[in-house]
Amino acid sequence: MAKGAAKGPTVASLKKVTPENLASLGVERLAELLVSVAETRPDLKRRLRMELAANQGPEHLAAEIDKRLGSLQTSRGHVVWRQKPAFVRDLDALRRLIAERLTELDPAAALDRLWLFLQTAQPVARRFRDRDRDGAVAAAYVRAAADLGRLLADQDPHLAANALIDAVAADPEPWAVWAPETLRESSAAMAAVALKAARGRLGGAAPSLAVVRALAQAAGDLDALRGSWSLQALANPSVAAALAPQFLAAGRVGEAGEILRAAAPQPTGPSGRLPPPDFAWESAWIDYLDQAGETAAAQDVRWASFERTLDVDRARSFTTRLADFDDVEAEGRAFAYAAAHTDFERGLGFLMAWPALAEAARMIAARPDDLDIDPAQAELWAAQLRRRFPAAAHRLLRAAAAAAFRRREFKLCDRLTEEADTIIL
Known part of the structure; x- marks a missing residue:
């Protein structure tokens, strides 16, 4: 065969069930098979x-x-x-x-x-x-x-x-x-x-x-x-969060604000403290503040929401609206806040999701007594860290293995230990 000549179909390819191959059987044979x-x-x-x-x-x-x-x-x-x-x-x-x-x-x-x-x-x-x-x-x-x-x-x-x-x-x-x-x-x-x-x-x-x-x-x-909802229903944050963005999209900003204010968190209990806002309502409120020209107030709500939820999108939305160098400083502030958070796994989860791997590795090294993490999550994060920060990945897996041993989950402990041993420190 000359070099570069096109190869014909193989026997295996001709036996595949495709429209082209079936057509080669002919109409009568196909009709017999169908019947x-x-x-x-x-x-x-x-x-x-x-x-x-x-x-x-x-x-x-x-x-x-x-x-x-x-x-x-x-x-x-x-x-x-x-x-x-x-x-x-x-x-x-x-x-x-x-x-x-x-x-x-x-x-x-x-x-x-x-x-x-x-x-x-x-x-x-x-x-x-x-x-x-x-x-x-x-x-x-x-x-x-x-x-x-x-x-x-x-x-x-x-x-x-x-x-x-x-x-x-x-x-x-x-x-x-x-x-x-x-x-x-x-x-x-x-x-x-x-x-x-x-x-x-x-x-x-x-x-x-x-x-x-x-x-x-x-x-x-x-x-x-709006009229299809009762006043009581409109006081529900989830209803307001679904309705207000449609008014914003139509340019009816003032009415969107009215809808959201009617469903805003109200003081409860003897202390008169405000409960945490519904996340979807808060998202709509931020959009309203932006469209109403209250950008500084919107930024304040974004940061407060990040501190409460450790939500990556909230923090990123906050930092991307800052001027050059201010955004870098704000990122550092967010990383530090997450690294010191009382809920270790949530704080580390924020850093891994950003991703801020160097800060996550430092957090793991600085808080060895807090390394009580779900084994599946530990494996996932260790896989992200092992190339650039092998020591941090090793600590995560070892901590998860020790926790599995304490729970008498010996097979899981062995698997995590074996995975940790594959990391070259």
């Missing part, structure tokens, strides 16, 4: 029948889909855990046939069948004794809700909105989960019309309120979104 396998796989046989129906036209495919939807609606037999993977594959294949194959042929018929598909969620859920603990069945319906949104985006907004509100009014609970997925794919115009319709048709129960909030977000109606 043979389908005799032992009802789900595959059903799929093949639907593909054949699609070749005859959308009305034939829709008729086959209707049969399967009717079966899902009326079947009552329990699906045991061994059958569940195949059932979920079959369910998702049906969803794809509607959302992809039928949509190509007849979008209106596909839209009708997606509504019907979602209506099978409740009878299908009743067939599982484990209540779908892993969420695989529920996930198929969430994907269907997103498919629905894509089809609704092409509909008249008023017709689409009314159909959506009809569905939610009939069964609000699943739509609390589905609505955000549907609305993410559909239009803001449809969401705005649906939001108006919802005010007169949906009640004040939690699932309905969740749908209203999803509609308000999709429509960009922040006033409606």
Whole structure:
């Protein structure tokens, strides 16, 4: 063979199951194989029948889909855990046939069948004794809700909105989960019309309120979104932390501040001390201060938050906003604070996450009596330190091994000791 000549495919490569290799078998042989396998796989046989129906036209495919939807609606037999993977594959294949194959042929018929598909969620859920603990069945319906949104985006907004509100009014609970997925794919115009319709048709129960909030977000109606929460709910830091950033993004800075102040920590107990703020609320508060032009106050909150939490992002956010040389000094101050922290593992964790490996190695050497660290964490940190700071890595592993020995975890002790012995000091 001439040098540089292209090599042909090997026998091993030709035996791999790829579309190209299978095509070489020919249509007739492939058809024979499919029929043979389908005799032992009802789900595959059903799929093949639907593909054949699609070749005859959308009305034939829709008729086959209707049969399967009717079966899902009326079947009552329990699906045991061994059958569940195949059932979920079959369910998702049906969803794809509607959302992809039928949509190509007849979008209106596909839209009708997606509504019907979602209506099978409740009878299908009743067939599982484990209540779908892993969420695989529920996930198929969430994907269907997103498919629905894509089809609704092409509909008249008023017709689409009314159909959506009809569905939610009939069964609000699943739509609390589905609505955000549907609305993410559909239009803001449809969401705005649906939001108006919802005010007169949906009640004040939690699932309905969740749908209203999803509609308000999709429509960009922040006033409606805020109005969907009671004053008591707005005093909850997590609610305020989720709501205020949306007002900030819309340039409504003053209103964002009002929302956050209403949920600010309040003095408790005889001492009148303020409890630690919710971290997410505090993040939103910092953003508010920045946008309100109170940058010095925002920096003060960042540093106080770092001291309380030893959060790396808080410290980095603080230092990156400082002028040259000031940031280096602030980093050193943060490292020193972490190295002296009463919680050794948290302090060391901050230095390792930064990463400030030299400072971490000095901390390990300076506080040998505090080296009581989770063994898995010690191994991870030792792996980071061993190349540049082998002595620190060795101390960490030895300390973790000694702690394992005291707990009579002798196998773990031996493994950590062996790992420590591999480090060249």
